[in-house]
Amino acid sequence: WSPDEAAIEETFMNTNAASALKLGHARAAALLAPAKAGLPVAEYAARLVKKSVVGTGAADxxxxxxxxxxxxxxxxxxxxxxxxxxxxxxxxxxxRTRGRLAA
Structure with missing residues (x-):
């Protein structure tokens, strides 16, 4: 695989400190890999991802x-x-398609 770009979901604050720390480590690795390859990384809020796929940001x-x-x-x-x-x-x-159409 040779991707041109990467995307990741933004995280939300967790009340469990241990879980938040582990999530931070995983997130750092997920951001580091494409950055080391010189790929741009886009971030999207969970509600936006759900709305884009399901039509509502409150989807389960x-x-x-x-x-x-x-x-x-x-x-x-x-x-x-x-x-x-x-x-x-x-x-x-x-x-990306919306951005290209707007241009």
Whole structure:
């Protein structure tokens, strides 16, 4: 794979300090890998990702997984985490397309 860019979901503050620290470490790794490859990284709020895929920012994980399976038929049966990652990719594609159309 040789991607041209990357996208990641913004995190929200967690009340559990240990979980927040672990999430911070994972997030740093997720941001570092594309940065070291010279790729631009876009960030999207969870509500924007859900709205882009489902049509509402208040969608739950099952709704996101359902729509991802419809938008990307080859992903049917993907885990909830994989569906979330694909949703970020779809939201990024939508944002990039809107940007190109506006230009």
């Amino acid at each position: 994980k099952d709704q996101v997984a359902f729509m991802i399976a419809r938008i990307l038929p080859g992903s049917a049966g993907a885990s909830a985490d994989a569906a979330d990652a694909l949703a970020v990719a779809v939201a990024h594609a939508h944002a």
